[in-house]
Amino acid sequence: MKQLERTPWIEVVSEKSKEVTLKAVCTKCSTLHSFSVSTDNFGQWNAGSMVQDAFPDLDKSLRELFISGICNGCWSNLFGNFVKEAIEK
Numbered sequence: 001m002k003q004l005e006r007t008p009w010i011e012v013v014s015e016k017s018k019e020v021t022l023k024a025v026c027t028k029c030s031t032l033h034s035f036s037v038s039t040d041n042f043g044q045w046n047a048g049s050m051v052q053d054a055f056p057d058l059d060k061s062l063r064e065l066f067i068s069g070i071c072n073g074c075w076s077n078l079f080g081n082f083v084k085e086a087i088e089k
């Protein structure tokens, strides 16, 4: 396995001819998320493309995790708290 320099919370589990399997650990809650992307798309991302350009078909929550290292559940918690605070003020 190799850790990615741009996104240290993501590791490459396996690289096949058509598919790269990745493992992402949320930097907030440490939940492990495994997902696969196409080797072509991964190559584009490695070459410097933005996540949304390199992985247009990837689930939105996984793209967020890819970009920020924060999973969907943690985003909901953050957003939930933010909304609650806004209401209480």
Ligand SMILES: [Zn+2]
Pocket: 026, 027, 028, 029, 030, 031, 070, 071, 072, 073, 074
């Ligand atoms: Zn999380």
